[in-house]
Amino acid sequence: MSQDLRTSWLPPDMAPSSQPSVTCTLMRGRKAALLDIGVDRIVAALDGASRVWLEAATTPSHRLGACLDAVAKKTGMSRQMVDRAVLHEMESSLASDMEAALDNELGDRHCLDRFVYSPKLRGETHAIGPMLVGGIVSANIPALPHLTVMRSLLVKAPCIVKTSVSEPHFLPAYAQTLYEIDPDVGRCLAVVNFGREDDEALDALLSGIDFLIAYGGLDAIANLKARKPANLRALFHGHKLGFAMVAKAEHGKDVLRWSPLSSPPSGGSTAGRIGGEEGVAELASLLAYDIVLFDQEACLAPHVIFVEGGFETACALAKDVAVEMGKLARDLPLGDAPLSRRMAIRQELDAIAMSAAGPTAVFAAEPCTAAGSARGGAAPAGFVVVQRIDKFEPSPLGRFVRVCPVASLDDALALVAPLGDLLQNVAVAAPPDRFHDIALRLARMGACRICPPGNMGTPTMMWHHDGKGCLAAMVRFTDIEVRGGMRKPIWHERGPRVKGRGDIGRLISRQRR
Amino acid sequence: MSEALQAEERRGIAEMLRAEIIADAGEWDSDTFEEMALALFRHQYKHMAPYRRLCDSRGATPDRIDRSRDIPPVPTSMYKSIPLFAGPESDVAQVFTTSGTTGADRKGESRFSKDGLDLMERSIVVNARRMLFPDIERLRILVLAPPPALAPRMIMAWGMERLIRRFGTDGSRFMVGPHGLDVPGLFADLRECQEKGLPVALIGASFGFVNLVDGMRAKGVSFKLPAGSRTLDAGGYKGKSKELTRAELEGAMSEAFGVAEGYTVNLLGMTELASQIYDDTLFEATRARTGESSGQTGSGSGGRKAPPPWVRTRVVDPVTLKDLAPGEKGVLLHLDLANLDTPMAVLTDDVGILRSVVGAPECDVRFEVLGRLTADDSRGCSLTVDEMTRGRT
Numbered sequence: 001m002s003q004d005l006r007t008s009w010l011p012p013d014m015a016p017s018s019q020p021s022v023t024c025t026l027m028r029g030r031k032a033a034l035l036d037i038g039v040d041r042i043v044a045a046l047d048g049a050s051r052v053w054l055e056a057a058t059t060p061s062h063r064l065g066a067c068l069d070a071v072a073k074k075t076g077m078s079r080q081m082v083d084r085a086v087l088h089e090m091e092s093s094l095a096s097d098m099e100a101a102l103d104n105e106l107g108d109r110h111c112l113d114r115f116v117y118s119p120k121l122r123g124e125t126h127a128i129g130p131m132l133v134g135g136i137v138s139a140n141i142p143a144l145p146h147l148t149v150m151r152s153l154l155v156k157a158p159c160i161v162k163t164s165v166s167e168p169h170f171l172p173a174y175a176q177t178l179y180e181i182d183p184d185v186g187r188c189l190a191v192v193n194f195g196r197e198d199d200e201a202l203d204a205l206l207s208g209i210d211f212l213i214a215y216g217g218l219d220a221i222a223n224l225k226a227r228k229p230a231n232l233r234a235l236f237h238g239h240k241l242g243f244a245m246v247a248k249a250e251h252g253k254d255v256l257r258w259s260p261l262s263s264p265p266s267g268g269s270t271a272g273r274i275g276g277e278e279g280v281a282e283l284a285s286l287l288a289y290d291i292v293l294f295d296q297e298a299c300l301a302p303h304v305i306f307v308e309g310g311f312e313t314a315c316a317l318a319k320d321v322a323v324e325m326g327k328l329a330r331d332l333p334l335g336d337a338p339l340s341r342r343m344a345i346r347q348e349l350d351a352i353a354m355s356a357a358g359p360t361a362v363f364a365a366e367p368c369t370a371a372g373s374a375r376g377g378a379a380p381a382g383f384v385v386v387q388r389i390d391k392f393e394p395s396p397l398g399r400f401v402r403v404c405p406v407a408s409l410d411d412a413l414a415l416v417a418p419l420g421d422l423l424q425n426v427a428v429a430a431p432p433d434r435f436h437d438i439a440l441r442l443a444r445m446g447a448c449r450i451c452p453p454g455n456m457g458t459p460t461m462m463w464h465h466d467g468k469g470c471l472a473a474m475v476r477f478t479d480i481e482v483r484g485g486m487r488k489p490i491w492h493e494r495g496p497r498v499k500g501r502g503d504i505g506r507l508i509s510r511q512r513r
Numbered sequence: 514m515s516e517a518l519q520a521e522e523r524r525g526i527a528e529m530l531r532a533e534i535i536a537d538a539g540e541w542d543s544d545t546f547e548e549m550a551l552a553l554f555r556h557q558y559k560h561m562a563p564y565r566r567l568c569d570s571r572g573a574t575p576d577r578i579d580r581s582r583d584i585p586p587v588p589t590s591m592y593k594s595i596p597l598f599a600g601p602e603s604d605v606a607q608v609f610t611t612s613g614t615t616g617a618d619r620k621g622e623s624r625f626s627k628d629g630l631d632l633m634e635r636s637i638v639v640n641a642r643r644m645l646f647p648d649i650e651r652l653r654i655l656v657l658a659p660p661p662a663l664a665p666r667m668i669m670a671w672g673m674e675r676l677i678r679r680f681g682t683d684g685s686r687f688m689v690g691p692h693g694l695d696v697p698g699l700f701a702d703l704r705e706c707q708e709k710g711l712p713v714a715l716i717g718a719s720f721g722f723v724n725l726v727d728g729m730r731a732k733g734v735s736f737k738l739p740a741g742s743r744t745l746d747a748g749g750y751k752g753k754s755k756e757l758t759r760a761e762l763e764g765a766m767s768e769a770f771g772v773a774e775g776y777t778v779n780l781l782g783m784t785e786l787a788s789q790i791y792d793d794t795l796f797e798a799t800r801a802r803t804g805e806s807s808g809q810t811g812s813g814s815g816g817r818k819a820p821p822p823w824v825r826t827r828v829v830d831p832v833t834l835k836d837l838a839p840g841e842k843g844v845l846l847h848l849d850l851a852n853l854d855t856p857m858a859v860l861t862d863d864v865g866i867l868r869s870v871v872g873a874p875e876c877d878v879r880f881e882v883l884g885r886l887t888a889d890d891s892r893g894c895s896l897t898v899d900e901m902t903r904g905r906t
Contacts, residue, residue: 339831339864340886343844346831346860347590353570354563354587354595362570379832 008163009172011179011187020201023160023190024208028132030158030188037184039102039112039154045182046150047095052177053143057086064177070169071142077295077335082142084332085294088458089143093150101461102154105472112156115480123482127475129155130233134209136224138216139167140297146174148213149189155474158188162205168193196220203227211474213237235473237466240299240424240448241394242456243416244287245409245438246317247430248308283429284320286454290427291321291382292328293457295335296397300425300449300456303395305403306412311359311386314405318384319363325399326366329381333368337398344396345383352385361386365399392416409434413441423447424466427456516601519560520626523600526556527628527853531635534823534851541822549823549850550581553857560599563591564856581825586834586846586858589785592621597855605854606630609668611784623668623784629854633787636851637672638679640821644791645714645778646680647799649741653706654685657694657717657725663687668784669747673716680714694725703736703770712741715770719746719779723757726769737771743795744772747780759816781818781882785859787851790826793819793879817868817879823850826880828867831860839867842883862886 010016010023017023034042056064068086072079102109106127108116115124135148145161149171152159163171171191179186194201206212206227212234214224221238228234290302305321307314352360364380382399389404392415406412409430416423423446430438439450448467449459459465530549533541555575558565564587568574573585589611591597598605604626611621625633646652656673664670670687677685688699706713717725722744729735744766757765763777775798781790796819820826827836828843837843845865848858864886868879 339842339844343588343831343862343886346834347588350567350588350591351594353567354591356563356566379830 008193009175009189009191011183011190013183013187014190019204020160020162020192020194021204021208023192024132024134024205027158027160027188027190028208031131031156033184034153034156034158034188037156039109039156041182042153042156042185043095043098043102043109045178045185046093046098046153048181049146049174049178050090050093052181053086053146053174054090057083057090064173067169067173068142071167072335074167074169075139075142075297075335076337076341077142077297078333080332081295081335085142085144088293089141089146092458092460093146097461098150098154102471104462105469106475111477112154112475115478118479121479121481124480126478127155128478129157129475130209130211131157132209133157133159133211133213133474134205135159135161136205136212136214136216136220137161137164137171139164141294142167143170143174144215145171148215149174149178151213151470151474152211153185153188155471157211157474158190160190160192160205160209162202163191163193165193165196199227206232211235213470233473235466235468235470237299239422240466241392241419241422242298242300242302242425242427243392244290244302244305244427244453244456245412245430246283246287246305246307246453247409247428247434248313280317281320281324283453284317285324285327286452287317287427288321288324288328289454290456291399291401292325292332295337296395296399296401298457300459301397302401302425302427302456304389304392305401306406306409306415307403308407308409308412309405311361311388311405314386314403315361315363318361318386318403321401321403322363322365322382322384325382325384326368329365329368334379334381334399341396341398342379345398345400348385348396348400349383352387358388359386389415392419409438413438413445417445420446425449425451425456425459427451427453429453516603519600520604520628522556523560523604523626523628523853526553527632530823530850530853531632534632534635534639546823546825546850547581550584550825550848550857551575551578553850553853554578554581554584557599557856561597561856563595563597564599581848582827582836584848584858586848586860587856588860589621589783589862592623592785592855593619596622596624598624598626599854600626607671608666609671609784610666612667621784623855625787626854629787629852632851632853633672634675636788636821636823637675640789640791641676641680643821644793644796644819645676645743645745645780647795649712651680651682652712652714652741653702654681654714654716655699655702656685656687657689657699657715657721658687659689660687663689663691669718669782672782672789676716682711694721696725696728700734703738706742707736707738710739712739712743713770714743714745716745717747719748719762722746722766723762726762726765729769730765735769735771740773741776742770742772743776743778744770745778745780745791747782747789779816781863783859783861785852785855785861786824786847786849787853788821788824788849790818790820790824790847793817816881818882819877819879820847824848826865826878828865828880829860834860837867839869842866844886845880845882 014026017026053064056062056068068082069079072082075082099109106112107118107125110116111125111127112129115126118125133152135152137145137148145163148161149159161171175186175189175191178189206229210232212228212232214221214234215237216224218239221236224236287305294301307317349362352362363384365382367378368381384401384403386403386405389402393402395401426442426447426449428435428438428450429452442450449463529552533545533549558568558575567587568585571585573583578584587597592611605624606627607625607630609623654677656677658670658673659667661670661674684702688695703713759779766772766777767774775794778794779792825848827846828841829836829846831844842864845861845863846858847861850857862885864883865880866883868881869877
């Protein structure tokens, strides 16, 4: 077997093995131990790990800083952006978040420990996680791979995770952190690393697990679907698209709210409203954060901002967004993006310039002098392009967004409708009386998350990731039902209607004879 | 401007460039290059509307540009979506298409006028004399590609035919027919040349050579071609054959054909460029013999490309289009004065690195091609969405 496991992590009490199949066997053996650990203790261990990494991302010279430097180098993001990614990931992965996510999906999280009474069932239920979860994670968002670990361990499943070849540093360090906090929990995680082309290692992994969580591109997901055993349950997180919609603003009026759900309490702050120049500037700042965060790598990030109004309206917003992107780059500079990404941006810019179709405008965010100096001068910290489109145009990413004027948001909905299940995340800035109609239509088209601008990249653990109940999907429920039984023959309750006896009636009648 | 006047103007520039290329195949001084480049830029700005829009968007108009390095380049991807030709469509005499190795469904197109074809032929011949045949007047040329009659839109076939006409002896020919490579015919020709002591130039696409030498090795076939024989392989072979390093391919070709060290030359050719850029191997060896060495010979010269005097190659950052320091990876930007009808400044998908000797003049730049840009597939759930949305919108 050709895989390189140098950067993998195995629990210290496990004999080193370079064979995923052997590692799978050893890890399955840990299911019993994990079953005996209460879910609250698992939550506490994971909470502890999150806090350690929160500290690492916010404390200069932290012992884990070298790992974060390595992550920055491999992902092409600036160290500041890596820190921000860790911060966002970990601050939404604390005990209260995990407890809420479990309770949200399972009812009472303690059903993972034992049978618990379920009021809706009016019986008792017990949730059993897989024997061994296999994770295949991507490198687009630093620290995101920990989510796969958390979900597995929370449902009391040991897990073996294959890191991305593009970023193999974070997960082994995270595993070590978890082990140091609670060795009994930490020993139920193993991290392996093998090449993309190593189908032999992949097959060994897939054959040793009973649940798969996989992130990846179209080809990677298609390959996994083709290779995985037919009966292997799986959650796939493939490509998705995000965008933003801004309804027409009437200057001077407080007409737009991020969302009716987040309206400020009466007499409270004005946050969340767009009205007048100040409001528009605030909206630009929030949209800029959605574009800048993770250098737009997340499937949650916006590719396009649809603006209700004319070309000039769109230009005004685009200009403000570019300014705000420049400001944000001071704290969150662009990293050293791969040449292919930079070339894609160049091609987009030149295609727009050479096109004869309609007016266009390009607003470049102010260059961040700290970045790009080694690449022939500081590059703009992003681009905002104003362009009318007749089909959804994805961004080349790397802080490049299209602002598209539309006569009505209905036109925007028509443009995104063909994307269907590729839709993921939509930031909507619309007045309360329109918000729910837009949300409903987006939901029916395929969108999985709707949020206010400024929140696109920071979902909670409660979010139905890719539209799925990711924890519930992993467990099998065993219910003790006490309401059923055969106290009375069915035909007694139905009375005369049994005249033409249905199938059940005939069956019972036969049994009684 | 009437079409006749446009044609007149194009002919004037072509004449001027052709005269320079013929007159001085050696080093051009910077003034000559700059003068020609700016004249050609003015012509292309004037007669190519999409290119003019690009220049205008950057404020790079002829009245504001006074040096060639500020001439806006056009990415090769644009050739797939926008017709680029400096003149009326009725003046297009020939269209070549890209091989499709760049991955997209659509092929790029390069349009040539009669004057443009003429200038390209001049560029091909003069450059081949400098870089491929500096030491020999004529020889047997065997081309591992189809002839133009079978591949009328393949720029390489067109160019190879010019090489055969100018440098080939009797028996020179294309070895790929309607049914593929004529292997028995090729072996028979090589055997004949071996026995009669006739030097041979074997020319073809790099991936074709990989497959050929693989097959020869499997069959235990090899040749010991006469001194002066050489191979010229063009392009890369990613995705078309097994991948070898340059040294491995050269070793395999030497083993298969018995070609002397230094006589395996690689060429960078693109449909979007009228000129080709050769390895400097034979060029430097000849210069050294004649005492004209640029000092760029020596260890590590293999794989270094030396543009002809009418081409300037830069290694730039794609976003800023600024030059990168020697040794830093960037994309290749060529200014090709033989591109009469299509943008002379071309931003490629090739990743490269400058390999010039420190202090070498701009006209004597050397670079190395490291590969082609590929979209990284490591990004997880959000990627270039062309593939995602294909067939949906």
